[in-house]
Amino acid sequence: MEIALKNKSLIGEFITSITFMFLLSPVGYAQQQWKMQALQMQSKWSKEVDIEHPHNVYPRPQMIRSDWYNLNGLWDYTITKFSSPLPTNYSGKVLVPYPIESALSGVKKSLLPDEILWYRQSFNMSKIKFNKRLLIHFGAVDYKATVYINNKEVGSHEGGYTNFSFDITNYIMEGENEIIVKVLDPTDAGVGPHGKQVLRPENIYYTATSGIWQSVWMEFIPEISISSLKIKPDVDNSKLYLQVNLMGKANDYSLEAIAKASGKLVCKHSSGTSRITTNKDTSYSSSFSLPIKNMHLWSPNDPYLYDLKIRLLYKGELVDEVESYFGMRKVEIKKDSSGIDRIFLNNTYTFNLGTLDQGYWPEGLYTAPTDEALAYDIKIIKEMGFNTIRKHIKVEPARWYYYADYYGILVWQDFVNPNQGLPPGAKQAFEKQTKETIDQLFNYPCITTWVLFNERWGAYDQQRLTEWIKKNDSTRLINGHSGEMLYVNEQLRQPSENPYASSDMADVHSYPNPMNAPYLPNKARVLGEFGGIGVPVPGHQWDDLTGWGYIQATPKELLSKYEHFIKLLGTLEKKGLTASIYTQPFDVEGEENGLLTYDRSIIKIPIKRLRQLHATLTNLDTSSIDISKLVLPKTLDINDTDERFPHLLQEFKSGRQDSCFLRRLVLMALRLKDQENATLVGNQYLNSLTNVFLKDNLNFIQHITSTSRDSGFKMFSTDSIKISKIIGRASVISTLKKVIISEEISPFLNNLSDSTREIINHNIQQKYSEFGRQLLNEELLGHYWNVKDWDNFSKYYVIYFGESKHKSKYNINNASWQLFQHCNDHRVLHFAAEIAKYNIERFDKSPNSLDTYANILYKIGKSQEALKWQEKAVVASNNNKKILNNYNKMKKGEPTWSK
Structure with missing residues (x-):
């Protein structure tokens, strides 16, 4: 069953009593205001983005109305400091609904925790009548969104993964109206769930995403209307339970529900509405x-969906109507034969x-480029022979779950984990979003496991929360903790005293080889994650410098390793394993352990072979699913390895100069330690770049700069100030050093005499002036330290720290202790x-530093001062044995240094 999701024109076909028209840009104007920002790879769908109305499909497939308008498109944006008021000036255009950090947004800027992101859009309203209400809907905004209409605050919502709506009828006026959205997104610096997006450099998972990242749209509804549905199949009793919630005072209203199968009536039911009073308000519903x-x-083999129509009537007259669908399925843990x-x-x-599907895209990050791209992921995973997707640490747009329903795949839905440090407020934020997620996704038959x-x-109160989820949704399985026990190379990371309390499953993660979960009565044994074989594909890498997998393999090795994994799964299944989740379907940024590349263009194992392997564990029959229009990715060439270097080098010498090719070739040369050709190709690569001063380009240039003959060395020398502002001064200095x-110092260190040292000093100062001289002193200090030439070490200690104590490469305390000894x-x-x-005064007040200073004072005869500092060291170290021993020797007048 395919639901027709149409965006009806509001001109001519508009039938409600409120009409409005957006101020549309002239044809081609949007293209002049926006362009996708540069990035190292993109999927084929990025070229198909409709700039005027991206994702121009009805966003809510389970509750469709005809009168709506897509607000996706170009909005004004600006970024200000946290305390700034509503802005009057904006920096430029952003393409909604793509995160501000994404290339498709047209901005590609990071939003910092102390900054506010502002959006602005205008529309024109005319002929207002008041028997209709106007709602504005947001699929998701990360993290806290406050909405203003005509400079008046309408409401706010916290939580980056769940939808929200506001009734803006009372805020609009005839003529031009303005929408402003204020966004705060502190990511891991805040208290809310943020998934695998982290700002702090030492904790980076993937690129952080901020702001509007799902569709924004308006909808006209009657004064009394249907606000939500709750759909619950009961397979054992051949029933569908429905709860229809209403907005407004629905006295004397009735509801009509019509279920159809392939266009034929299944049943029709009429019901009155019930008044429900809570402590907060009075609402109306019908169950x-x-x-x-x-x-x-x-089921995955036969994903049959029924059509459902809900009609709200007042004294027999139609007031409101929504279209929906449902699937009849049940899931449970039972004993087999x-x-x-x-x-x-x-x-x-x-x-x-x-x-394990994480839902990231190279050009859109959290947001798929198009609706077709969103559907593609599910279709290709199904085509590979999987019957299950674990949606990992992310809540997708509603249409993703519709496609999972339509094409037939089981979904294990992760809740987005709490802020891992559990700062004050983190638990409340997590539980609020978890409840919103359950309510938002309750009706999708594809979701079988939470x-x-x-x-x-960020785990806490595991048993309580597991039982709380069961209370909120008894129709699904609960995996209370995926990876409660994590094995890497068959070594347990950390034991668990009470694993899987109240959970329906015992779940382990095991990398790379699969293993079984422990046996626990009445719990299914599942393997929540395994695999992670990293195989880089040149030309299809997010970061060709730092690609990662739990284990690395060549293209030729991948198939045999994967076949071995599936064979092991078959053995484990006979012993009780009932589910497995492979990491992962697609590469994600620097992770290169996907079965497909990040851009979805290359599959690393032939798809036919994958289907054959997976068929040994499932009875999945994808022939019943209409995926005839699915464009299959190209299969990886297993011979496309570094062994091709001589052939590719000849192509270069014959005139091939495209930048992707040159980039790959220079990395090949470096891996093969062919510095001559690495320099030759690398210099040509730099010449091919249109803008060398992009951060990604500079990071790559830094990586391939190994000699003074490399163009990058000259560039980092002459433009050091400009480059430092982009990638940091430390990166520039380390490249030059x-x-x-390697050229001026290291070759001479093994045969270093006074005369040689003078020659090096003369040459290096001529070429690199003071920078070179200071670098030589730094290296000589380290060299004499390593070879234990304490006379020269003492000499260069004075020279080096006399100039560089404020920016020392070496730990001052360690060097000073060696000098003392x-x-x-x-x-x-x-x-x-x-x-x-x-x-001590500037950097390090540790007990060891106090001890070192005291001992030096003692050795030069300042005994009383030394004892005072040593007492501080003893106290600070909590009576450390070594430090206390030095203190006792000082009191006795004994040497504390080696004789």
């Missing part, structure tokens, strides 16, 4: 059941063969005492 005779059950606890779908044991926590990320050390020159030791004291 009833529909008999579903001759049930056609929903051998007494093993298994997952049963519709009373049939069904091995859940799944993959996953509460993942690998203990690497080359100078091995130097007897009191002039040098007096200098070392100054440096040690400076270190």
